[in-house]
Amino acid sequence: MSNVAVPSDSNAQEALTEFGNEISALVNRVIEGNRETVTKAADRIRHTLDNGGVVYTAGAGHSLAAVMETFFRAGGLAPVRPLWHADVLPFNGAALSTQAERTPGLGRSVIDASTVEARDTVVLFSTSGINPYPLEIALGARERGATVIAVTSVGASQLAPQRAGQRLFEIADVVLDTLVPSGDASWPVGGTSVTAPVSSITNTVLWDCVLVALYEADPSLPVWRSANIATAGSSNDDLMAHYAERIPEMLAADPARRAAVTAATKSQ
Structure with a gap:
């Protein structure tokens, strides 16, 4: 017989209610705390679109989930191109992806092989913002004159060990702060959180906030329609x-x- 305690259904239901409240509060804090920077990000992207440019998005590990959210997405911005390397995708090897984003030179090879131009915008998703891969892409993009937008957790980044001499939020033109706690986990509340990561939620919320700001500035925004509707x-x-x-x-x-x-x- 197992000695593992099984929580009662009532405890689980109470936990779900509390978790929902915590996530709602986090999302509200993210939106309120990034009002000005979301507007700045939308203005930079609007400038890119007006000049015939492209929005590039990049990340490593599970930040690639955010990159996927930006690309060919129903309701999403059309001129978005993903920047990525196969080694940073966890499906190609979980341990390899962690090692790859810490390997100097890989991010540089990605940006060097890209077609990023001065009129473009590069959006980098990285919760910690400390590894060479995203920093090299950011620095390379800035060398080409492109705008760099960081979607990162400033607080978590400040607590993380420096691996590349700088942190992403220090070199980006615009910083969208996800407010993700160090370690990403959010549950249980009030103690040592061990599960329920939240960076994918806040990354998506911030990107959607940028889309809302873009649409309000120009309702003719080029966006994808769902492939599952007739029109x-x-x-x-x-x-x-x-x-x-x-x-x-x-x-x-x-x-x-x-x-x-x-x-x-x-x-x-």
Whole structure:
């Protein structure tokens, strides 16, 4: 027989209520604390769009979940291109991804191989903001004259060990503070939190806040429609035709596959 105590259903329900309240409070603090910086981020991105530029998004490990949220997303901004390296994706090796984002030179190789220009904006998601991978991308983007927006936890970053001489929030043009606690976990409340990470929630909230600010400034914002509604096809096809040259990931990474996808799309 197991000696592990099983919590009662009432305890679990109370915990869920408390957790929901804590998450709601965190989201509200994030929105209130970033009102000015969200506006600044939206202004920089608006400048990029007005000049025919692209918004690049990057991250490592689970921050790639935020990058995925920005790319080809129903309701999402169309001219977004992900910057990433296969080694920082946990599905390609969990331990490898941690080692890779700490390896000097990898981020530099990603930005050097990119097509980032001065008119573009690079958004970097990194809760700790201390590893070489995101910092090298940020520094390389700034060298090209691009705007750098950091989505990071300033408090957690200040508590984390320095691994690259600087922290992401120190070198970005605009900083969106996720307010994520050190270690990311949020439960239990009031003690040593061990589970329920929150960075994916706050990353998404902040990106959506930027989208709201962009839309309010210009309702003609180029956004994707859900592929699962009847009226999406022509609108999305037009966006792909307009942006695919600068964002080839919209079709396929491999030229042969890209041609096949294009042919299939035209035949529908």
